[in-house]
Amino acid sequence: MQSSSAGKEALEEFFCGTTILVWGLGREGTSFLQLASGWKDVSLVVTDRVEPDDARRTLFSRAQWLPEPEAVEQLDRFDWVVKSPGVCVRKFGLSHEACGKILSQCELLLRFSPGPVVGVTGTKGKSTTAALLYQMILRSGRSARVVGNFGTPPLEGFETLSIETFVVCELSSYQLEFMRASPHVAVWLNLFPEHLDYHGGFQEYQKAKARIALFQKPGDYLIYHGSDAGIQEALTRFPLSSQPIPFDLPDGRSLPESPFLQGRHNRLNIIAAARAAQLLGIETSAIFATIQDFQGLPHRLERVGVFDGITYYDDAISTVPQATLAALEAIRDTATLILGGQDRGIPYEDFARKLARSSVSTLLLLPPSGLRLAKVLSLIDPPFPGNILVVQTLEEAVEEAFRHTPKGKSCLFSPAAPSAPPFRNFEERGEAFKHLVRAMGSSANRLVGG
Structure with missing residues (x-):
């Protein structure tokens, strides 16, 4: 070092x-x-x-x-x-x-950082896990930074890093694609199809993700979700030299429950962050306190408020069907689901069948991907039992959500697709959704509680 x-x-x-x-x-x-x-x-x-x-x-x-x-x-x-x-x-x-x-800046950080670097990747959940780990380190009284895909360029402020600074680096497939270095401690949360247009197919996407551990040496550690099929396949394709540390839900029995992070997927994020913190020597008291206090990140099952008896959730970060299904598992009383965005051509048949078996009674579908999903839904057997409405704008979707969602139930905005114009990214569409919900709710004096 x-x-x-x-x-x-x-x-x-x-x-x-x-x-x-x-x-x-x-x-x-x-x-x-x-x-x-x-x-x-x-x-x-x-x-x-x-x-x-x-x-x-x-x-x-x-x-x-x-x-x-x-x-x-x-x-x-x-x-x-x-x-x-x-x-x-x-x-x-x-x-x-x-x-x-x-x-990449991430590779340069790994090669030249004076202090320890932990890498975190996964198709979904990496920002939440990186933030959790970062807060655990800070809670222990140590110096830490969180960089990479999280938003801060990896080498920003590099000259201020010290040998005592822990760096948590969130790594996207774009950042990993050409990496020839891996962190001492790597966290790999999950793997399913995403960014296939960028990488040219799932095999190349999988290879990019595997680079988080591909260059690890004996004495390094890979913390990974042991029952994730995509990761299991990758580890078969790319045998590693580091020590594997698989985790799954039973490994969280000794950890406290989070009052803020809902769902099985978030429980797995918590377990992964705790495992990494333990490897870094972070005290149990700091790990437990962070789990109980951490309120989550914006646009990730963020509770917008209760309006006219309906609870609204912003899950704009969900850009693939698997993430939306995880959100539905977490918010079990979802009656209205808003879907749609950029169409990357991924198969929707399995997603449609699972929606048909869910608690959702109204689907509000935004173009362009929502148009194709509507066609797939019309062909499945048994059919989706509720309302399927194609809407043209997010504003129209929120209006229909107020109209169709029963009191006492939830409306979930979890698009299962990347952002499409007029939105440049998930942050923009999430903020737009929250603004529309609050404006429509407040205009009718329908706010019950935020």
Whole structure:
């Protein structure tokens, strides 16, 4: 493990005398440029899909701008490519040699952090688990940061890390795709089809996720959901050198119940975070107190309020059917379910059959994926026994929810699909849902309790 200053010095030394292409000017790309601008004997080149305006260019005055097509043609001139997670290189047909130059901030963090790094991944649940683990470490009185897919670029504030700082890094498949390093402690929650358009299929998605443990060594640890079929298949494809630590629901018997995190899936998140905390030497008292106090993250089964006797839940984070089914298991009195968003073409037959057997009496389906789901629902046998309404906007969906949900029951917004226009991400559509519910409820003086 590096000393406090040695990590920063080793990172700079690694890039000394090289030419670096920074691919992508999002938060990660910008933060890397800010860090690298103070390095000596480094040449920086920046590229992105859209050319930045003059105001943006002031952020990287030391770097040369190169349009993306030219940068792709000239990849052989660069020693390293520091790629932002949102840049999909598959569409450029890069050679194996070119892909070998790609680095992510997460890999650099793993290689050069002066303190311990714990990696957390999974198709769903990784943000909640990372936040839980982070809070457990803080509750113990130790220094900690949470970075990565959670929202903070991995190398933001890197120069302030010390040997005593625990870093919890949430890792998406985009960040793991080209990784050649794995954390000492890795947490793998689950695996089912997601982001298949980005990766080109489930096998490549699975391979990307497996990289959280693929480069672990003897003495490292992989904490994983032992009964998850996707993870089991991955571990068969990619045998590991680290110590496997499977977990499942019975392993949580000694842990307190959470008054805020509902459902089987959240119980598994709690167990995984507790296992990781124990490996890090975090005291049981800090682990238990965090489980009892942690109120969850926005847009993850977030209780919006009770209006006109109906309880509304924002679960906008759910972008796949498996996550929506887990939400229905947690909120057992759901009468109205709002679904739909971007259509990635995943099969809906099994999802439709499970909806038909659920407690839901009204489905409100948003385009474009909701249109295809409506067709699938019309073909299943036995059919869905309740109302199926195709709506055009989220506002219309909320209006229909107020109209169709019986008093004493719940309405759940759990789309089972990624965001579609006008929403750019799950945060935007979740905030829009909450605003609409509160506005419609308050306008009629229907608020009972938040």
